[in-house]
Amino acid sequence: MTDSLLAHPGEATRRVLPDDAHLGPVTLGKVGMWIFLLSDAWSFAGLLIAYGVLRAGASVWRHPGEPQLGIPFTAGLTFLLICSSVSMVLAVAAASQGRVRAQRSWLLLTALGGVGFLLGQAHEYFGIFGSAGLVHEGLVLGQSAYANSFYVITSFHGLHVFAGVVLLLRTWLRSFSGQATSNEVEVVGLFWHFVDLVWILVFTFVYLV
């Protein structure tokens, strides 16, 4: 049993920590991901607080000639990310129940949701599907605190979506050779839900407020 647990490189991360009165049965990978997510949350908190300070202290936030952010389109992207969180949680459930085919389908669907979000963000910035993007409408990086905070925060989040898509596709590929354990799916899921959670806050504070 113990040998098979360590049959593959990297298996140490799914080693089960001794059952603990406080933490219960958890894997090293899961505790590690939670600690990483906390540190990552501080990065986003720092950016959002800096944005709040800049905005609260600015006499003019959106200068003449700078476009407003498109709320309906981004609300659609928000909905897409929420949908991908649901497919992720269904992948985790399927993985824990040993339903490998369902696990694969949900993982792929989740990754596609992430790709759709990234395409939507690229369209919002650059207008890749026709109409003019924000860069053409006068929201230029380096021009104002409004433009800078917008691009820095949303692209930092976009980078997280990209990383999440890479992780999801990696786990999806590994599931074909039986290497993707249900613990791996759960840990990748934690990261993906975090990306969704952060977007909820970014959407609210950067777009809606």
Add this chain to the structure above:
Amino acid sequence: MNDSLPSEPLPGHPSETVHRSAEQVVPASATRGYLVVFGLLAVLTVLEVAVVSPEVGVSRAPAIATLIILAISKAALVALFFMHLRSERRALRNMVLLPFLFPIVVGLAVIAESAWRRG
């Protein structure tokens, strides 16, 4: 056994306890709960967009207060249900949730100060 964890069973922990699976099986009935949370997230998102729409016409300060409450509710739904924090042991839940008091307090303080300096 080639990693740093102790290979000997810990006192009071038979080896089968040490190595048993940490992965709790998600019951099939959980799907319904996930879909309820999904519906709530969708409804709260629509409410958020409605609060700032000119047609509804909520004035700025109450709109911001409402948005903050709605956003924190949505974030909490994702963390508690999708990230399963609700069913984790208390120590893990506290380890994750309690530190968030600090950025909230610091954020409110420095943002309020910035607004106060502007006058």
